[in-house]
Amino acid sequence: MISVYINNVKVNVEEGTTILNSAKAAGVKIPTLCHLESQSPKGACRVCMVEVEGARSLMASCTAPVSDGMKIFTNSGKVRDARKFVVELLISEHCGDCKTCERNEDCELQKLAFELGVKDIRFEGEKIESLIDDSTPALYRDSGKCIKCRRCVTVCNEVQGVGSISPQGRGFDSLIGPAFQQNLDEVPCVQCGQCAAVCPVGAIVEKDHVSGVWEVLDNKEKFVVVQTAPAIRAALGECFGYEPGTLVTGKMVTALRQLGFNRVFDTNFTADLTILEEGTELLMRLKKALVDKENVAIPQFTSCSPGWIKYAEYFYPDYLDNISTCKSPQQMFGAVAKTYYAQKIGKKPEEIIVVSVMPCTAKKYEAQRPEMNDSGVQDVDFVLTTRELGRMIKQAGIDFKSLPDDKMDSPLGLSSGAADIFANTGGVMEAAVRTAYEIVTGREVPLDNLHLKAVSGLEGIKKASLKIEGTKPEWSFLEGVELKVGVAHGLSNARGIIDLMKKGEVFHFIEIMTCPGGCIGGGGQPRFTTDEVREKRMHAIYLEDEGKQLRKSHDNPEIAQIYKEFLKEPLSHLSHKLLHTHYISRLN
Amino acid sequence: MDTIGKENELKKCACDNSFDEDQLYDQLDDIIEQHTNNPGALIPVLQSAQNLFGYLPEAALKRISFKLNKPYSEVAGVVGFYSYFSTVPKGKYTIRVCLGTACYVRGGKDVLKAFSDELEIAVGETTRNNKFSLEVGRCFGACGLAPVIMVNDEVFQRVKPSKVSEILNSFE
Structure with a gap:
């Protein structure tokens, strides 16, 4: 630990901590338009500048590590002027009208300009050309609003491992986007929208419905x-x-x-319905492999997350047979x-x-x-x-x-707690285990409050194993089997878990969610989603689950009803027609 | 990474050189091979590839992206950042008009315009017959001879716009 002084207040931090994070530890906010927690700093926006005693010039606090005894000033006149100047320069080339912008009142640049007291436009210069990309069903890009902070590049490359966008060109003419000004529909974009979730301005937003x-x-x-x-x-x-x-x-x-x-x-x-279909599909795959000695793709991957599906279609077409044929809920x-x-x-x-x-x-x-x-x-x-x-x-x-509270309509409105936890990374796995274990043994899965703790939480790749004992006669081939499951969220972790498989690690069932944290951290959620926000949303989802009378998908009477009246049984002919799908290789 | 290997989509080269294209791609594979696991491989590989093909064809960039496990968008970003790299085939002769300070004040820009008008191409372009490419240079270290141009390795001094067609006509 070393000591540094933020605005004359002493704070002890680990060596190598950046000035930005040291200030955070001291409870001092430094604005930034480019930094993302847990990601390598980019130093792109220059808004986070601070004054360091003895230093020749102002420093970008997101990239500068502290040294012992460093005296840092985050609120000097010099700092305020510099930050304001940077924001004024960003605004001078920013091509957009706040009044009609999708991000009005939800824009970090607008907010910062207000906070820093930008009251007039001092610099009228050339504006960035507004090139519109509305080629995909999910996303809308406007280069004119882009401030080149590169947050989208960071999430696309480092968090998602997709890499469909990067900085192109140089200087004033540089653009953030796919190679050679292609549109997103021409490159392997999975449309997860994590770029839109981190964009500080209105340069990438969802397609309006x-x-x-x-x-x-x-x-x-x-x-x-x-x-x-x-x-x-x-x-x-x-x-x-x-x-x-x-x-x-x-x-x-x-x-x-x-x-x-x-x-x-x-x-x-339909999350409950998914568990019935997907759980049965898993058991049938295991039966084919263990009893019928058929060549069947194991592990089974979950299929709820359409970004993951498209990612697999682009980057892992050899594994398409491993993906559950179930449609998403x-x-x-x-x-x-x-x-x-x-x-x-x-x-x-x-x-x-x-x-x-x-x-x-x-x-x-x-x-x-x-x-x-x-x-x-x-x-x-x-x-x-x-x-x-x-x-x-x-x-x-x-x-x-x-507003007062109300309840969902019937018959497609009743659900179990197992369905709620689909929102969290690890939730589909937990829900599937609750049902599959009971189908096979006739008994409730022996887990504390039905939670499969080992696969919950924000760690990127999680694993658990569950010994199956006391099987019913028709599932006796699973007696004593150690069911090995894996969970990954954030597509670079999907790559990570597939790498583990390639190295020989055995899994029977793997849940993959495109977005960090699972759906609670989705690209369409209110901004801004930090890990702290993810934790809070996840906690709420577990509370929703625990507060329900029904905790297991197969206990949902409306699910029993739809099978009785309509589908007949999981994996029936009609189920296959309506509830299952297929995937296509996009490797070309 | 968005490195899609278009192994079967090697574009047939438009220029009428006598090299066998498959052979060039074999050589490219060798170059990439030498740089595998080197984190700073991209720029040296791009330089070698440009020397090999004379420019950087899309198929070569895609192959580099795939084999170095770098996103195609990142590869394109590097290619676009450095003016040295070109994604269009170059003509037999590359004309570089110096617009360094000395040449600029002595009329380099007029010379550039004359070449552009005469050849009917803009900077960075190549004539239809693949004979001439036009580029801007930044000081050849011959300021006393300004304005200066180079055609491949040959230097021309004190060039006037009126001399442009004569220079062009001297190249077969």
């Missing part, structure tokens, strides 16, 4: 149903000033009704809403509009995949991010905080 949803809600001919992903309830409140991790499930349902949706359903319902919902539920209410698939609320931008892409129309029409019509739903509620003039 708000206007399309208003249009169908205003059309009284349309029967519009909405599904909300598990991760929404723990994050939507942030759009209205609640602390991260505040559960707003009941208010969300009321708000959705007030917006005019004819039915408010839950993606949780969003797509299962669309397919059953337009068939099973449509029949129940005497409507045709085309008379029902399915709107999803997702923590995700890749779900916008997934909904438009050409194979996702097994009901006869596109199964999911619109996908709103959590942020977009927040905006719609504000547009409607709904006072969210004062």
Whole structure:
């Protein structure tokens, strides 16, 4: 430990700590437009400059390590002037109008300009050319608003290991984007939207579905149903000033009704359905391998996260057979809403509009995949991010905080706690274990409060093993088997766990979530998602699970009902038609 | 990384050289091989590749990206950053007009415009017949002879716009 002085206050930090993090430890905020926690500093924006006694010039605090006895001043006139000057220069070439910008009131540059007291535009110069990329179903890029902070480059390359965007060119003409000014649809972009989640300005945002949803809600001919992903309830409140991790499930349902949706359903319902299908699929794979001695792809990978699917299609096409054929809960919902539920209410698939609320931008892409129309029409019509739903509620003039609680509609609205935890990294695995163990042994899985602790939390790659004992006769081939499971979140960790497999490590089942933390950290969640925010949302999700009477997917009576009335059994012919899909190699 | 190996999509070279293209890509593989596991490999490999092909074709860049396990966007970013690298084929003769300070004040810009007008190409471009490419140079160390141009390795001194066609005509 060494001692440094931040504004004359002594603070002890580890050697090698940056000035920025030392100041944080001392409770002093230094603004930055480029730094991301846990990632290597870039020193790109120059807003975090501080004065160091004895130093020749101001230093970028995100890159400069402290030394023993260093005296740092974060609030001198020189520092304030320099920061303001930097922000004024950024604004001088920033091509955008705050009034009409998607990020109005949610923009770090705008906020900082205000905080630093930028009151007039001192420098009128050439503006960055505004090149629009709306080539993908999920994302919209406007180069004119980009301040070249490179946060998106960091998440795309270092966190996700995708690398579809990098700085191109040089100087004033430099652009952040794919090679040779290609659009995102021409390169291996998985549309996870982590770039949009970290962008400090409006240079990368999700494709707007708000206007399309208003249009169908205003059309009284349309029967519009909405599904909300598990991760929404723990994050939507942030759009209205609640602390991260505040559960707003009941208010969300009321708000959705007030917006005019004819039915408010839950993606949780099809998360439970996924567990039945995917758990059975896993057991069938194990049976084929152990009993029938068939050559079958093991481990089985989860398939809920569309960014991961596209990533595998680009980078790991040899492993496509390992991915569960189950559609994601969003797509299962669309397919059953337009068939099973449509029949129940005497409507045709085309008379029902399915709107999803997702923590995700890749779900916008997934909904438009050409194979996702097994009901006869596109199964999911619109996908709103959590942020977009927040905006719609504000547009409607709904006072969210004062709303009473309400419950989801039946029969696609009831869910177990196992479905809630789909939102967290490790949650799908835990939910699957709760059900698969019970199918095989007839007994509840012997875990403390049903939690598979070893695969929860923010560590990138997690592993657990579970010995199967006391099997039912038909599953006796699994007696004594040590079920080995792995969990990875953030696509660079997906690469990491596949590397472990290549080195010979044995897994039977692997859960992969595209975004760090799982869906609670999705690219469509309210900004800004730090690890602290992830922890809080995850905690809320576990509370939601623990507060439910039903904790296991197979105990959900509405799931039993859909099998009885419609699907017959997991992996039935109809299940295969409506709930399962296939993948394509994009390696070319 | 977005390093998609387009092994079967090697573009056929548009210029009429006599090299067998597969052979060039074999040589490129050898160059990359020598740099495997070297974290600073990208720029030396790009330099060697440009010497090999005369420019950096898309297929070569994709192969470099794939084999060095670097995102294609990053490779393109490096290529775009350095004016030395070119992704378009160069002509038989590369004309570099010096726009260093001395040449600039003695009319280098007018000389550049004359070449551009005469050849009907902009800086960085190559004539349709692949004969001439036009580039800007930054001081050849011959300021006393300003304005100076170079055509491949040959230096021309005190060039005037009126002398431009004569210079061009001297090259077969």
